[in-house]
Amino acid sequence: MNTPKILVFSTEKISDPALDFAGLMKLHYPASVHAIVLPCSSSVRPEWIIHAFESGFKGVYIAADGSDCPYGESCIAKTAKIVERSHVLMKEKGIPTDRLRMAAVCSVCAEIFVKQINIFAEELNASLKKED
Helix, strand or coil: CCCCEEEEECCCCCCCHHHHHHHCCCCCCCCCCEEEEEECCHHHHHHHHHHHHHCCCCEEEEEEEEHCCCCCCCHHHHHHHHHHHHHHHHHHCCCCCCHHHEEEEECCCCCHHHHHHHHHHHHHHHHHHHHH
């Protein structure tokens, strides 16, 4: 299967350890997945998401902190608003909004993350084949 490039915005204290743990557990997800580590998922900017798509990424996945965020309980709500603003920009540019995903990923959720990112890659691949 030709796997699409996916950019993951991951958080240093919560979701990034899950990505590392996936590697330690030898769990497999596409090599076309690239991660950028940030302090908090609410620090992602819609412009970065659009830039990722314009740079050739076919999907963007925000591995949000959820209620475990060390920077405040409103993290998930703030991140959801970022996704909403990003959807508006994506629609303006003709980018399907289903190419942006957000999910809370805890530090020990390696298997869940791998399952979600593999499903996302499969769905993107199917969507891209329909466009061709």
